[in-house]
Amino acid sequence: MDMQSSTINSKKSCIHSRSLSTLLQQEDSERGNFLRGHIVSCSFCQKEMKRLQEDMAVVERAIPFYLxxxxxxxxxxxxxxxxxxxxxxxxxxxxxxxxxxxxxxxxxxxxxxxxxxxxxxxxxxxxxxxxxxxxxxxxx
Structure with missing residues (x-):
């Protein structure tokens, strides 16, 4: 079990990382619940989610007339x-x-x-x- 978790954490890519942007947009959906649970166990998706959140923050700052x-x-x-x-x-x-x-x-x-x-x-x-x-x- 310990060996399996270290294998999960050392992944270089993950198929679910392509769906992380939907989690930012639809947090209450069934897919969002699945992705939240998956992110806890996948270091690649954690890094990808952090990068997406940073990118969204940059975009929001770049738009001067957001509201x-x-x-x-x-x-x-x-x-x-x-x-x-x-x-x-x-x-x-x-x-x-x-x-x-x-x-x-x-x-x-x-x-x-x-x-x-x-x-x-x-x-x-x-x-x-x-x-x-x-x-x-x-x-x-």
Whole structure:
């Protein structure tokens, strides 16, 4: 037993060390309980956990506005509202332009169809076809 514990303490790597960051984020989970128990017996995970905690402390110190003051939050919200309203106006204008473009395109298609339908050659072809169908239906 004593030899086994010395083997555990002298490990150079551990598969559970990859999951230690979840312990920092989810302390109350079932996985967190398992990792806490494992860290007690694994020197590699103890060192890795200590390194992760130090890294987290460095990151927290490096972020100067970890918790923003209320006046800064208010000014940022005001700027955000201004930018958002300007973007809304821009996109509303773009939508209006696209609607007008689509309307003109559709109107042009119907105008072309109307002009091509009422051309004398088109009307002659339609009446000729209808006359042939009527002749074959009623007189043959």
């Amino acid at each position: 923003l003051p209320d006046d800064m939050k208010d000014s940022m919200n005001l700027e955000l509202d201004q930018v958002t309203s300007a973007l809304d106006k821009h996109f509303q204008h773009e939508k209006k332009i696209k609607r007008q473009r689509n309307y003109r395109f559709t109107l042009g298609i119907f105008k072309d169809l109307g002009l091509s339908f009422f051309r004398p050659s088109t009307l002659f072809t339609i009446f000729l076809g209808a006359g042939i169908i009527a002749y074959k239906t009623y007189f043959n």
